Amino acid sequence: MIRRIKVFAGFAVFLAFMAVALAASAGSVVASDGTSPIVALVKECSPAVVNIDTEKMVKRNLGPFGNDPFFREFFGREFENYNRTIPMKGKGSGFIVDGKEGYILTNNHVVDDADKITVTLLDGRTFDASLVGRDPTFDLAVVQVKADNLPSLEMGDSDAAEVGEWVVAIGNPHGFENSVTAGIISAKNRTLQAADINFRGFLQTDAAINPGNSGGPLLDMKGRVVGINTAIGPYAQGLGFAVPVNMAKQIMNDLIENGEVRRGMLGIMLQDLDPAFAEAYKVPVENGAVVAQVMPDSPAEKAGLKRGDVVSAIDGNEMKKASDVVFYVRSKLAGDTVSVEIYRDSKKQAIKVELGVMDDNGGERTRTRGRGREDDKGENESTRIGARVSVITPGLKDEYGLDSDKGIVVIDVERGSVADEMGLRKGDQILEANRREITGISDWERAMSGRSKALVVLINRDGRQRYLMHKNNNN
Secondary structure (H helix, E strand, O other), rough: OOOHHHHHHHHHHHHHHHHHHHHEEEEEEOOOOOOHHHHHHHHHHHHHHHEEEEEEEEEOOOOOOOOOOOHHHOOOOHHHHOOEEEEEEEEEEEEEOOOOOOOHHHHHHHOOOOOOEEOOOOOOOEEEEEEEEEEEOOOOEEEOOOOOOOOOEEEEEOOOOOOOOOEEEEEEEHHHOOEEEEEEEEEEEEEEEEOEEEEEEEEEEEEOOOOOOOOOOOOOOOOEEEEEEEEOOOOOOEEEEEHHHHHHHHHHHHHHHHOOOEEEEEEEEEEEEOOOHHHHHHOOOOOOEEEEEEOOOOOOHHHHOOOOOEEEEEEOEEEEEEEEEEHHOOEEEEEEEEEEEEEOEEEEEEEEEEOEOOOOOOOOOOOOOOOOOOOOOOOOOHHHEEEEEEEEEEEHHHHHOOOOOOOOOEEEEEEOOHHHHOOOOOOOOOEEEEEEEEEOOOHHHHHHHHOOOOEEEEEEEEEEEEEEEEEOOOO
């Protein structure tokens, strides 16, 4: 009996503790008058949140067989009679950032390719909107309506936002206008990589976000925008992602002033630092990005960056892999100066680079990733490490589509060999091996005969240079 009383007493203490905890938690979301502060926040902020309806004209075949190529071929011209240009409609959200000029911030995918953009305010007023500018890289766009004295939202500081902080999302999910959801910031600096999005730095929230919320604001408890709702986890609940408002502020100003974002670029090809490369090049760090190629006349070349440099930090921020460099430089604008910390010949140094304008192909890119037989075929061929290599003849140059006759070319790879394990392929143009420039078969033979545990080969493949690495732990 006494034991039961003790258990009951312990359980009562536990319940009391939970009650205090819940009360403390509730205090953060319940005002002194017993109402939720979210109520006041929504009343204040909702008038500046807008619904965005888009329309674009697309061609569709409305015949009974759709766009089936067999029936198109069978019916010929008659099939074309079913082709019609019809409007395709879409919905999204946005919020007013400048009430005097009528500027509205939203997602690029909400208004992309739209022939008509219509904005509806909370009070029911409707305006035709024009596209000011868009940035596909960070999925942001600015549209404008011809109206003044509109309500607007205050931009907050996403860097200061804390994980666990309460946030509110307002938008137009599935066409349900001005819907409000609440939750917390679940995480910061999330990376999403998919067919239509490749961005690092998202705020993650468990506030319910659905299709149609895109472009709407994520607000802190003071009614300030900390993010722009952009994406959801399609196979999970409570996984929403927002572009940090600090990034959006920079991009928005550029879109308003120039109609586009002049994103910065270094002009280099990168790949992750590999232990074999670190050993061969005597780099005293485990993480970083290897410069595999420097583009001619690029900002990197002008500043003095070289192939084989290992980027370890930019502006004091650690770069653990190639994608870190890409995302960081992407966040900068053309004309910005960055300090690139590198290791070259085992020595650390910093190089200042003024960023150029990113090209249409995206500027910076990343590339993914025993002693051989010694029956040398003579001066023109070698079969070291299981790769049959040859001097570059006019015939081989044409066969493999090489744009120069520098180095040597791989014409066969033995399955299961070192060459195969490190990723060498037929048609690869070998330019360097363990820091030795390869101008012919004799250079290749010397590089292979003096090979250490680590083997690093620089190749040119499809016009792009990259390093291939292999580490033999048995040597």
